[in-house]
Amino acid sequence: MGAHRCWIEVVDPNTSELVAVRWTDIINLNIDLSLYLAADSFDCTLRNDLLLSEYLRKEQEISFWIGSVANPNQWGKEELTHVFTGKIDGVRPFFGDQMTVQLVGRDYSSRLIDTEFSVAFAERTASQIAILLAKKHDLAYEVVPTEVVIEKDLYKDRKEWAILQELADREGYVCYVKKDKVLYFGPRKDNDDTIIAELNYRQKERSNVLSIQFDDSLVGVINYVIVRHWSGKKKGLIVGEAKNQDLIEAYGEKKRVVYDPKAKTKELADQIAAKKLKEWSRTVVTGEQIRVASSPLMEPEKMVSVKGCGRFDSNYYIEKVHHTFSKTSGFFTEVNVTSERPDSAAQYRKDLYNYEERKM
Known part of the structure; x- marks a missing residue:
């Protein structure tokens, strides 16, 4: 696999030139890659013996490359994978037994x-x-x-x-x-459905997954939707419905009745019911805390293949990525995955990124 390495560059605000942080000054790095509503973020800790904190500033551009190199004594960033470029939000020097400086920041969506x-x-x-x-x-x-x-x-x-x-x-x-x-x-790009990596659990020499936890739950799943609306002065009742017969036969009927003022005709009521059924009847399998040794190509919404987990062997979309690098423990990647990509961006954020909790 080679030796794990990290490369950090900052842009000199005076000259606009790229300046590399010395390898000997890098202590650790954490990068979080999320879905669309929030910014990707990072924090890293550097040695501050030479007072790097005098040079580093808020709003300074910073970039990270991580991966493995063949020769740990002679290497360059061209052997690594570019995983992040953004701005420094905060500079936090610590003066104690050891002099360090922590940097925190986000990508350009911030x-x-x-x-x-x-x-x-x-x-x-x-x-x-x-x-x-x-x-x-x-x-x-x-x-x-x-x-x-x-x-x-x-x-x-x-x-x-x-x-x-x-x-x-x-x-x-x-x-x-x-x-x-x-x-x-x-629009979403077709290459998002290309499998970028295999996650192998206990697959002999191909094994690269240290741990994984799946969740296959029917909590909140609805398989029968009825839409009602009282219309006109005489309050005539309009009713539409939609069913997922396969789920009903497999797990029993789980019905929900909703009242919608937009259901002004039977046809509209049926359309609304069908749309809500599609959203509410998805039996999504998720995988969390998937810890993989050094995988810099992982990005949210890309697809991976899981093998070695019985009936949970399948293709999944990446929901969230956490890269962590340190000189003491090396480079690891943790990902969360989901079995189904929803049809719309709004639905994606609502279902998989707690959209309502993150409204601005």
Whole structure:
């Protein structure tokens, strides 16, 4: 496998040149890669014997490469994988038995997360707004054009990132900032369904998973939905319904009745019921605390294959990634996975990222 190594670069704010942190000054690093609503984040600790804290500043750009090298005595960042570029949010020097400095920060989506709308977006489409905000924050952009002009009320008194995410939802798009400082606003890409890694548990020489915990639960799963609405002066009852017969036969009927004022006809009531059934009847299998030795290619929403876990052997989407590196314990990656990708970005964040808890 080779020796684990980490490479850190910062941008000199005076010259805009890249400056590498000495390998001997690196103590540890943690990187968290999340889904779209929150920024990816990092914290790292460096030796501060030479007072690096005098040089490091808030808002300074910082990048990380991690991986394994063949020769631990002669190596360079070209042998490693670029996993993160962002800004330093805080510099925390510690002066004690050992002099250290801790850095914390987030990726470039943090600029949009922290900034309230301050630009007139009148007569602009969603894609034009995405391009405008990318330029405002000095980001390159990959934006798929849209046609519908957005009403002003959508972006009044809101954070820029929340606006972009809702615009993406409306178009059936996703929106995120790549590690190479590119704002992507468009449909999911087909290559997200390409398996980027195999996670092998107790598979002899192929084994790379140290631990994994699955959750296969029917809690909250509904397989029969009834939609009702009392319409008109005479309060006539409109009823629509949808069933998942396979789930009913397998686990018994689990019914939910909802009242929806948009169900003004039987056809609309059936459509609403079918949509809610699709959302509520998904029997998603999740895997948590999957600890893998050194896997820098892991990214949220990419697909992995799990083997060696019986009936849980399958392909899964990555939900969350945590890279950890230290000179004492080496480089490990922890991931959470889910068996099913929902159909919309809004549903993805609601179901898999506790969207309601993270509203801004």
